[in-house]
Amino acid sequence: MAAASLELLGQGDRWRAELRGDWSLDALAVVEAAVAGLPGDLHGILVCDWRAVEAPALACVWTLLDGLHGRARRHGALEIRHDGAPPGSVATLSALLLQPSAESQAPPPRRRLGPLGLVGAWSVELARETRAATEFIGRIALVATGALRSLRALRPRSVSRHVYETGILAVPIVALIGFLVSVIVAYIGSQQLSRFGADIFVVDLVTISVLREFGVLLTAVIIAGRSGSAFAAEIGVMRLNEETDALRAMGMSPFELLVLPRLVALLIALPALTIVADAMGLAGGGLLCVTALHIPLPEFGSRLREALAPTTFWAGLIKAPVFAVLIGLVGTYRGMQVRESARELGRLTTLAVVQSLFLVILADALFAVYFNEIDF
Amino acid sequence: MRAEPAPAVRVRGLENRFGGQIVHAGLDMEVRRGEIFGVVGGSGAGKTVLLHTILGLRRADAGSVELDGRAVERLDEEQRRRLARDVGVTFQHGALISSLDVRENVKLPLREHLGASERALDRVADLNIALVGLPPDAACKYPAQLSGGMVKRAALARALALEPKLLFLDEPTSGLDPISAAAFDRLLLYLHAQLGLTVVMITHDLDTLFGVCDRVGVIVEKRMVSGTLADMLESPQPWIRDYFHGPRARAVRKERDG
Numbered sequence: 001m002a003a004a005s006l007e008l009l010g011q012g013d014r015w016r017a018e019l020r021g022d023w024s025l026d027a028l029a030v031v032e033a034a035v036a037g038l039p040g041d042l043h044g045i046l047v048c049d050w051r052a053v054e055a056p057a058l059a060c061v062w063t064l065l066d067g068l069h070g071r072a073r074r075h076g077a078l079e080i081r082h083d084g085a086p087p088g089s090v091a092t093l094s095a096l097l098l099q100p101s102a103e104s105q106a107p108p109p110r111r112r113l114g115p116l117g118l119v120g121a122w123s124v125e126l127a128r129e130t131r132a133a134t135e136f137i138g139r140i141a142l143v144a145t146g147a148l149r150s151l152r153a154l155r156p157r158s159v160s161r162h163v164y165e166t167g168i169l170a171v172p173i174v175a176l177i178g179f180l181v182s183v184i185v186a187y188i189g190s191q192q193l194s195r196f197g198a199d200i201f202v203v204d205l206v207t208i209s210v211l212r213e214f215g216v217l218l219t220a221v222i223i224a225g226r227s228g229s230a231f232a233a234e235i236g237v238m239r240l241n242e243e244t245d246a247l248r249a250m251g252m253s254p255f256e257l258l259v260l261p262r263l264v265a266l267l268i269a270l271p272a273l274t275i276v277a278d279a280m281g282l283a284g285g286g287l288l289c290v291t292a293l294h295i296p297l298p299e300f301g302s303r304l305r306e307a308l309a310p311t312t313f314w315a316g317l318i319k320a321p322v323f324a325v326l327i328g329l330v331g332t333y334r335g336m337q338v339r340e341s342a343r344e345l346g347r348l349t350t351l352a353v354v355q356s357l358f359l360v361i362l363a364d365a366l367f368a369v370y371f372n373e374i375d376f
Numbered sequence: 377m378r379a380e381p382a383p384a385v386r387v388r389g390l391e392n393r394f395g396g397q398i399v400h401a402g403l404d405m406e407v408r409r410g411e412i413f414g415v416v417g418g419s420g421a422g423k424t425v426l427l428h429t430i431l432g433l434r435r436a437d438a439g440s441v442e443l444d445g446r447a448v449e450r451l452d453e454e455q456r457r458r459l460a461r462d463v464g465v466t467f468q469h470g471a472l473i474s475s476l477d478v479r480e481n482v483k484l485p486l487r488e489h490l491g492a493s494e495r496a497l498d499r500v501a502d503l504n505i506a507l508v509g510l511p512p513d514a515a516c517k518y519p520a521q522l523s524g525g526m527v528k529r530a531a532l533a534r535a536l537a538l539e540p541k542l543l544f545l546d547e548p549t550s551g552l553d554p555i556s557a558a559a560f561d562r563l564l565l566y567l568h569a570q571l572g573l574t575v576v577m578i579t580h581d582l583d584t585l586f587g588v589c590d591r592v593g594v595i596v597e598k599r600m601v602s603g604t605l606a607d608m609l610e611s612p613q614p615w616i617r618d619y620f621h622g623p624r625a626r627a628v629r630k631e632r633d634g
Contacts, residue, residue, distance in 0.1 A: 025461075025539055028500070029492040057539050058507075058571070059500040066499055092570060096506045340520035341474035 003027070004060070006034035013044020019064075023056035031060045035067035042068075043077045051084035062093050069094075136333050140263070143255045158261035159268075166227040166262075167269030171276055173226075174219050178277030179284040181218060182210050186288040199293050203300055204307040206285030211308075215278040216316045217364055220323035223270055224356040228331035231262050232352035235335025236345040244336070259336070263328040270324035274317055311376050319367055323360050330356040382445030384409045384542050384574040385430060390439035392425055399425050401598040403439070412568060412575040413602075414585050416619065417595030423578045424468065426595070427546055430576075431465060432456065443542065461489055464535030468546040470527040472519040478505060478530045479515040482537050489538060504533040509563055525556040529563075536567070545577040549584055557581060561588050582628040594619070 004027035007018040023031065046068065050056070065080075072078035113121060147153040189205040235258055238244055244254040282304070289295040295303075334352035338345050370376075385407035392400040399422035407413045417423045428434040430441050432448045441448045443459060451459060472481050482501040490497070505515050508529040519527060528548055535543060548564070549557040561584050568575060579585060585592060586605065593602035596615045603611075608620050619625065 025490060028490050028496060032492050032496040059503065059539065062500060062503045063496055092507075093503070096503065341518065343475035 004030045004034070006031070006038075006064075008038060015042060015044060015046040017046060017048045018052070019048060019050055020052040023053045023060045025057040025059055028057070028059055028063065031063050035064055038067065038071070040071060041075055042071050043075055045079045045081065047081045047083055049083045058093070065093050132337075133333065136336070137329065139255050140259060140329070143253060143260050147256070147260060153256060154264065155257065155261045158257070159264050162262050162265030163268050165230075166223065166265055167272055170223065170226055170269070170273060174222055174273045174277050175280045177218050177222060178210070178215060178280040181214055182206055182281035182284040183288050185209055185214070186285045187292070190288075190293050200295065200299075200303060202289060202293060203285070203295070203303040206289075207282065207304055207307045208312060210281035210285065211278055211312045211316045213316065213364070213368075215281050216274045216319050216323065217360070219270060219273045219277045219320070220327065220360045220364075221357060223266070223273065223324075224327045224360060225353055227262075227266065228327045228356040229349050229353045231328065231331030232335040232338075232349040233345065235259075235332055236338035236348060239336065239338045240340075240342070240345065254336070259332040262332055263325065266324040266328040267321055270327075271317060271320040274320045278313070278316065315371055315376055319364065322363055322367075326359045326363060327356045330359060381409060382442065383407060384411075384444060385413075385576060386442040386445075387426075387430065388440045388442075390426070390429065390441070391437045392422060392429060392434070393437050398598060400429075400439075400595075403595070403598065403600050405593055405600050405602065407574060407576055408591075409574055410572060411590040412564070412577065412588055414589035414592040415576065415578045415595070416580070416585065416592055418615065421595040422598075423595060424546060427465075427544055427576075427578060431463070431544065461538050462541050464538065464540035464543045466528070466531040466535045466545050466548060468550070470519065470531040472527060472530055472534070474519050477516050477518050478510070478522070478533070481519070481530060482534045485534065485537050501533075501537065504537050505530070507536065507567070508533045509559065524551045525553070525560075528552065528560065532563075536571075539571065541572075541574060543573050543575045545575065545579075547578055547580065549579060549581045554583075557583065564588055582625050586628055586632055 002021035004021045004023050005019070007020075009016045009018060021027075048064070068078065068080050072080070143153075186202050186206045190199060190202045193199055193201050193205070235244075238254075238258070244258070247254050247257060286297070286300055286304075289300050290297055331352045334348040334355075338348050383406050385405065387403060387405040390400050390403040390405075391398075403426070405426075415423055415426065425434065429436045430443070430448070432441070432451075435449065443463065446455070446459065448459070472478070473484065476484065479498065479501045482504050483497050486492075486497050486500060492500075502512070502515060506512070510526060510529050510533065514522065514526060514530070517526075519530070522530060528551075532545075532548070535545075545564075549560050552560060564575065564577075565588055567573060577584070577589070579589075589605070591602060591604050592608055593600045594608065594613075594616050596613060601608075601611065601613060601616065605620075608616055611617065611620075
């Protein structure tokens, strides 16, 4: 079939629009261009001749009528008639054209803020966030004190499920990363130390760095990525499905059912995983010392015992519950903030991971300074 | 061309299984061009599964599905794209994209398939929004801000955007108050007359069944029994009898006859 065309005939105040060809939906761009090409100051009577058009798409008819009505609105005195119009559609569409258009109803565009306004808006937002976070922590504290009084409120079933999901299922990845990172540390350390003939201090390096820092920090980073995001996403989807509202309506607290078990589970899982990472780290360091640096195993063992201060292991492990609380709080808090849309869910899940990583590393830095001060 | 045009939808010997659970076994269905066909069945009878199979969203375990004489399972990507233009669908819960407002939702298929300017697409989207009876200010709202009835209408506007020949509706009036549901029925009849649509509609709304549908197909015992409402009323099959002669159905019929 021929391409869509529109030819304007006539002069003065008598006009005739000859419409021809294929006015299907695919011709929308052609029709739009043809309508845009009509003179802006049409007036008088315009007859649209539809007889040579086959099965025109509503969208195309609409585009033409809309363009003509626009001209009539601006200049007045344009009467549109139809010859052989597609049944029904012109009348329907003309009626719709008389309704107020969406543009006139659209909300006014948001005012752009100046620098001072931006600072203000940011402060208000920050204050709101702080308030919400404080409220969140307060609620958890309330629920947790309640749970201290009865074991049932602690939801042992739910806690064990989360210990399995966040802890046991994470053992392989935590073990692997712990092993590999300590191999890297030992390897790079030995390259430097061998220049001074101090190969044996690789043992000190590996032991102290793994036990004090890497074991717990890497575990926390993995768990923040793995479980922090899962917490936010799980709770977020439940929010979107109104599941949290349903719980509340049935007289159950989502904090007690959803938030607290995850926190408790993480408090159990993260220290346990840290011990796994520590053990694998020492194993990795030992393996490298024995195979690559030719330090015999008994010597490695005795050196390891010398390098270990009584506090070395605890200086790492004591941080694990703190990191667990940070990751758990951020993940569940962001999850509970989800409302309305899937985009919100993605944004808050991302935020949960980024913020928990940031907080974990910040806390680790503070620990390092503090331990140094108190000589721990 | 054959003298007899292919039916809009033809399903032959359809079989669907979920593990050991058989949902459809030897299900046949035929929808003629230009009719409004209602699909009825008990909860869990596999109405939505049937819809998904017809649309090619789910691969059937056996049997064939033809839309407009084209076998759905044998189409390549490009043909599938062409077919998607001729078929409009609304899902049970609307399935509007939640990060886009209503106008952008309606524009989504338009922009994907047509090369026109944003302004023209905006106007066509507004046309569809107006056609389904949504107020103009709904265009800038996000799905989360809409009521249930408005979500159904917005979903219909999106389904109609590409001016399909075949429209599938999954429970379009469920969750609507009777006034909105009746308005939706009128809208459907109007669009059906204006656009010459073939409509396949899953519904439990007896008012809609009696007021709008030309024929109905009932899924019983993993197969489909189809016919006019008069046929259904005379069916000896126990489930169909219960369905069309139950107290609610009687009330609707009495109201329509009286």
